[in-house]
Amino acid sequence: MNVMDQVPPKSPAASGAAVAIEVAHLTKIYKQTRAVDDISFSIARGSITGLLGGNGAGKTTTIAMIMGLVLPTSGRVTVLGHPMPRESEYVLGRMNFESPYVDMPMRLTVRQNLTIFGRLYAVRDLRGRIAQLADDLDLKEFIDRPNGKLSAGQKTRVALAKALINEPELLLLDEPTASLDPDTADWVRGHLEAYCRKHQATILLASHNMLEVERLCDRVIIMKRGRIEDDDSPEGIMARYNRATLEEVFLDVARGRAKEPAS
Numbered sequence: 200m201n202v203m204d205q206v207p208p209k210s211p212a213a214s215g216a217a218v219a220i221e222v223a224h225l226t227k228i229y230k231q232t233r234a235v236d237d238i239s240f241s242i243a244r245g246s247i248t249g250l251l252g253g254n255g256a257g258k259t260t261t262i263a264m265i266m267g268l269v270l271p272t273s274g275r276v277t278v279l280g281h282p283m284p285r286e287s288e289y290v291l292g293r294m295n296f297e298s299p300y301v302d303m304p305m306r307l308t309v310r311q312n313l314t315i316f317g318r319l320y321a322v323r324d325l326r327g328r329i330a331q332l333a334d335d336l337d338l339k340e341f342i343d344r345p346n347g348k349l350s351a352g353q354k355t356r357v358a359l360a361k362a363l364i365n366e367p368e369l370l371l372l373d374e375p376t377a378s379l380d381p382d383t384a385d386w387v388r389g390h391l392e393a394y395c396r397k398h399q400a401t402i403l404l405a406s407h408n409m410l411e412v413e414r415l416c417d418r419v420i421i422m423k424r425g426r427i428e429d430d431d432s433p434e435g436i437m438a439r440y441n442r443a444t445l446e447e448v449f450l451d452v453a454r455g456r457a458k459e460p461a462s
């Protein structure tokens with residue numbers, strides 16, 4: 200059967216659940232290292248949540264377990280009402296991932312790359328979907344140019360197009376605007392906000408850009424050494440640490456400073 204004719208399997212569970220992601224007592228141990236250490240949280244549908252922490256905090260491992268790419272040592276992950284990775288076939292077509300650190304094939308053109316990923320997701324009317332994304336994300340000028348010939352900003356827009364090719368209900372983002380100039384980064388954030396509103400999509404965002412998190416996120420989960428250090432709205436966390444910005448909070452957590460009472 201041609202991959203274009205494939206359709207995702209019918210889900211045995213109701214699709215209207217209010218929770219997009221549920222993580223319960225999730226742990227991942229690599230030899231003697233606890234990369235993720237007994238964390239629990241749930242993320243509501245239609246929300247944008249920031250997952251923060253320094254290098255080695257456990258963010259990437261957590262996202263990989265949510266996607267079903269890494270098996271937890273213990274605990275459970277439920278995505279869009281389905282346990283992962285046991286029922287991943289009911290979920291993977293409804294979610295997507297984007298990171299500027301994951302390059303698409305350099306020799307293929309933008310159109311060829313989007314066509315391949317669209318076929319993997321069995322996107323209907325794929326030509327129309329690519330044309331729509333080219334218009335929405337301003338790809339027309341370079342859509343037939345090899346990916347390896349693009350600037351960093353152009354590659355980011357293409358990566359975002361790839362992440363949105365299947366109109367996902369759940370979008371997992373890892374540093375989506377890293378290395379971008381302020382104008383392009385602001386443009387990408389605006390498009391993500393608009394997509395989330397239009398489709399009632401859920402976004403889990405891992406980022407070191409605190410201004411980006413303050414702008415986009417309804418909620419922030421801060422991790423340190425594999426554990427959850429704090430979990431609240433950006434305003435709530437800043438108030439608890441008596442800080443004016445999330446960057447100041449991030450530095451307090453990273454350097455082990457105690458919360459300061461609000462004056």
